[in-house]
Amino acid sequence: MIYTCTVSPSIDYTNYLPDFRTGGLNRSNKVHYYPGGKGINVSRVLKRLGVDSIAYGFAGGFTGQFIQDFLAAEGVRTDFIDTGQISRINVKIKAAEETELNGPGPELSASHLQELKEKVERIKPGDWFVLSGSIPDSLPISYFKSLGNIMQKQEIRFVLDTSGKALKELIDSRPFLIKPNMEELGELFQTTIKDKHHAAECAFQLTAKGVANVIVSMGADGAMLVDREAAYFAEAPTGKMVNTVGAGDSLVSGFIAALSYGSSKEEAFRYGIASGSATAFSDDLCRKEDTEKLLDQIKVQPFKRLDVKR
Ligand SMILES: Nc1ncnc2c1ncn2[C@@H]1O[C@H](COP(=O)(O)OP(=O)(O)O)[C@@H](O)[C@H]1O
Numbered sequence: 081m082i083y084t085c086t087v088s089p090s091i092d093y094t095n096y097l098p099d100f101r102t103g104g105l106n107r108s109n110k111v112h113y114y115p116g117g118k119g120i121n122v123s124r125v126l127k128r129l130g131v132d133s134i135a136y137g138f139a140g141g142f143t144g145q146f147i148q149d150f151l152a153a154e155g156v157r158t159d160f161i162d163t164g165q166i167s168r169i170n171v172k173i174k175a176a177e178e179t180e181l182n183g184p185g186p187e188l189s190a191s192h193l194q195e196l197k198e199k200v201e202r203i204k205p206g207d208w209f210v211l212s213g214s215i216p217d218s219l220p221i222s223y224f225k226s227l228g229n230i231m232q233k234q235e236i237r238f239v240l241d242t243s244g245k246a247l248k249e250l251i252d253s254r255p256f257l258i259k260p261n262m263e264e265l266g267e268l269f270q271t272t273i274k275d276k277h278h279a280a281e282c283a284f285q286l287t288a289k290g291v292a293n294v295i296v297s298m299g300a301d302g303a304m305l306v307d308r309e310a311a312y313f314a315e316a317p318t319g320k321m322v323n324t325v326g327a328g329d330s331l332v333s334g335f336i337a338a339l340s341y342g343s344s345k346e347e348a349f350r351y352g353i354a355s356g357s358a359t360a361f362s363d364d365l366c367r368k369e370d371t372e373k374l375l376d377q378i379k380v381q382p383f384k385r386l387d388v389k390r
């Protein structure tokens with residue numbers, strides 16, 4: 081089974097308008113309300129790609145109810161812990177540029193954390209645990225490290241798609257997959273990633289620390305997959321960009337879904353990119369048929385590592 085975990089779910093309140101100006105009144109001409117948060121997006125896309133998962137996390141209030149009802153209506157199984165607090169609403173503004181305003185995550189008590197840990201302790205060897213999205217700074221990293229230890233001991237495939245301090249500290253738990261974008265990768269190395277070669281070099285360093293697979297996503301430029309032996313790159317397919325929210329989560333889902341159907345790693349990477357781009361070309365997350373239509377456009381090629389001294 082694949083378990084996703086979203087510590088800070090959201091309703092993504094997406095507004096479309098031709099022009100957005102700060103400091104004045106703006107009126108949008110179209111809005112959407114979708115459940116959001118990275119693990120939730122991974123579960124929604126897995127369902128669309130025909131793979132079952134169970135979404136864990138923390139939710140509460142009328143927004144938490146909306147999120148759970150929406151997921152139930154789509155057939156996504158959930159097992160959220162009630163926080164008694166209103167889950168955040170993240171505002172996405174689609175004008176000439178994409179602007180995002182993400183709220184803070186919930187305040188969690190020791191008993192909330194214990195409840196999640198008990199669920200994680202019941203995950204079986206060979207299952208997947210996808211920990212995605214921001215982790216509030218108020219939560220002890222030692223707690224997440226203890227979840228990482230469970231992953232290692234139980235041989236659970238641990239997918240980690242978070243950022244900042246949590247990503248840095250959890251690298252030691254030797255995750256199966258991490259998926260930083262260029263900015264997140266730069267943050268990990270306290271630098272600005274200059275180009276693909278620089279990205280490959282940093283990703284190789286992460287594999288040397290025990291991360292089995294690193295996918296560096298590069299938005300409209302595509303993505304790179306690095307493991308201990310090799311690196312691969314593929315350009316993104318072309319299409320009309322509509323809404324890139326959830327594109328990274330869709331890449332992760334497509335990769336996991338294809339591996340779980342038995343595809344090779346390169347093929348799964350291609351499927352992941354197609355899923356990410358199909359989401360970027362839609363209002364909501366990708367659908368299976370749109371993903372598969374893009375596959376022919378995507379060529380995964382070995383990426384030759386340069387020994388550049390920086
Ligand atoms: N404008 C775009 N055009 C085509 N594909 C895109 C675009 N934006 C994102 N994607 C696809 O989605 C994947 C993940 O996007 P990215 O923006 O890098 O992730 P994140 O949302 O995590 O920052 C990319 O590797 C690419 O396949």
Ligand SMILES: O=P(O)(O)OC[C@H]1O[C@](O)(COP(=O)(O)O)[C@@H](O)[C@@H]1O
Pocket residue numbers: 088090092115116117118119121170182212213214215324325326327328329330
């Ligand atoms: O937990 P964070 O980092 O605030 O991110 C949450 C946001 O990320 C999303 O999951 C989208 O993520 P990606 O665009 O990186 O795939 C939104 O649905 C949500 O609003």
